[in-house]
Amino acid sequence: MSKIDDLKLLTLPHAHQLQTITPIARVEIMKLEQPTTLQPVIYEPVVCLVLQGGKRAVIGDRVLHYTAGDYFVAAAEVAAMGQITEATPDRPFLAVNLLLDPYVITKVLLDAPKGKEPAKPAGFVATSADDQMMDAWRRMVSLLDRPDEVSVLSPMIEREILFRLLQGPSGFLLRQLTGSENRLSSIRKAMSWIRSHFAEPIRVEELAAIAGMSPSVFHKHFKAVTALSPIQYQKQIRLHEARSRLAQAPADAAGVAFSIGYESASQFSREYKRLFGLSPARDARQLQAMNSQG
Structure with missing residues (x-):
């Protein structure tokens, strides 16, 4: 049996509805039995590992497809269109989510090797999970059958999952989610201002000042993170x-x-x-x- 099939069999008995909040902090299970149309969504900082079926995310002019064994990471509050593309009652779409907590990531970063920030950091990425990532997720999900062990073991396994993420293609996203002096963090300040003052007219010059950038540099990096213009x-x-x-x-x-x-x-x-x-x-x-x- 493959690692993904093993993990799927462990997860399915605990997937009771579209979104199941598990007893493990920040861990959720998603299950849908039929495809959906494109639906608007705002992704909170999260890592989503697909165990069965397929999903498509349209973020600005970028289209991401991910299926069983792939994971999606969003490190900013990204506005997108999401769609379940593969799902049936016999083979429902199934995924596990880990909500990203900057405080926990920061603690892991203290012991993790430093990574290099890309020139134009995006706020999201999709890639394939390796065997080490799958093994960590298997141990995390297996705790649902041993609830007495959750409080002791889940924090350690969460740290391992985050460590694996930090070593992979999404590592720069997690690093920037915690940083106070980097481009993604600066753009997120402007994004937060927009969400708090959404009813007010916005000026790129003012947002650029919040981010500590020139208007032209701000506009370029805002588009790189969100795939959208500020407006x-x-x-x-x-x-x-x-x-x-x-x-x-x-x-x-x-x-x-x-x-x-x-x-x-x-x-x-x-x-x-x-x-x-x-x-x-x-x-x-x-x-x-x-x-x-x-």
């Missing part, structure tokens, strides 16, 4: 916030549009439908129906 990134954040507000309570589309910074309700409606596939009003009705069923 495009803000639009994604605004529309996700609009959808969240529509899901939580009934509201008219125009009111939501103005509350998130749009000056034109018709423009908001067009851009909302382009991203989510439905008009704000129709999507709100679907979201509220789903909430009432839940």
